[in-house]
Amino acid sequence: MSNGLRSERAFDPKIVAFCCRHCAYAAADLAGAMRLRYPHSVRIVDVPCSGRVDPLEMLRAFERGVDGLLVAG
Amino acid sequence: MSSLLEEIGLERERIEMVNMSSAMAVQFAQAVENMTQRVRELGPNPLQATRGSDNEE
Amino acid sequence: MIVGERKPLSEIMELLSGAQKVLVAGCGTCVTVCFAGGEKEVGILASELRMKSKLDDHPMEVEEATVQRQCEWEYIDPLLERLDEYDVVLSLACGIGVQAMNERFSGVVTLPGINTTSLSLPVEQGIWEERCQACGDCLLGTTFGICPIARCSKQLLNGPCGGSQEGVCEVDSDTPCVWQLIWDRAIEFDQVKRLLDIQSPKNWSLSRDGGPRKIVREDLQLESE
Incomplete structure (x- = not known):
């Protein structure tokens, strides 16, 4: 998607979701298997445990321009 | 973490923590939907505005 | 151990005002184990500074370096070769580290990013109590x-x-x-x-x-x- 197109359309927030491998990541997997619809602009990052996510990684995400962050355990 | 964001000048609402089990696919989709909606209201990350388009996919 | 606490971002921003290129220097000893100025805290502060300065419309170039001990010449000397690139060094070490940096490197000023508070015992996770003066x-x-x-x-x-x-x-x-x-x-x-x-x-x-x-x-x- 080009930048021009992006700005003309409604704002499509880029969300990063840090997902626990055993809970939310599996839930996301299931959501896919169930053909559930959810915003495509979410980027899922698989982590071994949501406790693994630390402030440094979250800050780096914002620094690189992510609009919102979801930590799902 | 949210106070870190505020110190920098980003809204603390840009970050959210949710809890679910591996069977809660519907809740997962809902959480993503809610977060997208909330961030849409907040508008883009202001740090993105000054960023070059080369970082875009 | 020597214990310190990170200064508020606003105070650090004020200390750094005017600087274009900053080195955030951590210390791998006391301030690492009290979570005030180790490699991770250096990363967090550097990231905060990059974002804050960008949002304030005066983007700073912020780089990171953490040495094993900022209070010994042997450990800080390797920093010398890259120091002339920076306008200022922001040290997250204790007051000894900050002064060691300033004594060793005359060309660039090293400013403190933490307040050195006490000689304390970590009595439990997240709590440090003063034990020695x-x-x-x-x-x-x-x-x-x-x-x-x-x-x-x-x-x-x-x-x-x-x-x-x-x-x-x-x-x-x-x-x-x-x-x-x-x-x-x-x-x-x-x-x-x-x-x-x-x-x-x-x-x-x-x-x-x-x-x-x-x-x-x-x-x-x-x-x-």
Whole structure:
């Protein structure tokens, strides 16, 4: 998607979701298997445990321009 | 973490923590939907505005 | 260990005002284990600074370096070759580290990013309690291993003051009365009698009152003049 197109359309927030491998990541997997619809602009990052996510990684995400962050355990 | 964001000048609402089990696919989709909606209201990350388009996919 | 606390971002931003290129320098020893100025905290602060300065429309270039110990020449010397690239160094080490950097590197100023607070014990996760004031004349041997200099609000040497209430200090209800602790320990060892000797005034000249202190160990010096 080009930048021009992006700005003309409604704002499509880029969300990063840090997902626990055993809970939310599996839930996301299931959501896919169930053909559930959810915003495509979410980027899922698989982590071994949501406790693994630390402030440094979250800050780096914002620094690189992510609009919102979801930590799902 | 949210106070870190505020110190920098980003809204603390840009970050959210949710809890679910591996069977809660519907809740997962809902959480993503809610977060997208909330961030849409907040508008883009202001740090993105000054960023070059080369970082875009 | 030496314990410190990160300064607020606003204060750091003020210290750095005008700088274009900054090196955030961490220390891998005391401030790492008290989570104030190790590699991770350096990363967090550097990221914060990049974002904050960008949002303030004066983007700074911020780089990171953490050395094993900022209070020894051997460890900081390797930083020298890259230092002339920076307008300023922001050190997350204790006050000793900040000064070591300034003494060693004349071309660039090193500013403090943390407040060095105390010599403390991590009594539990996330809590550091002061245990030593480096008074230079240790009296733990007479007080059953509990220090009234660091832990009594009034630094009393001969038992508690009238403000000791049910084992709690009158100055701060979160602070136990250290003389209560000492007394309890004396009872435990059945040596209360030892506490009845009157302690003469402490020799404070060995502490800060004698001016800056210095230890010279000729046996350790490489050459004597």
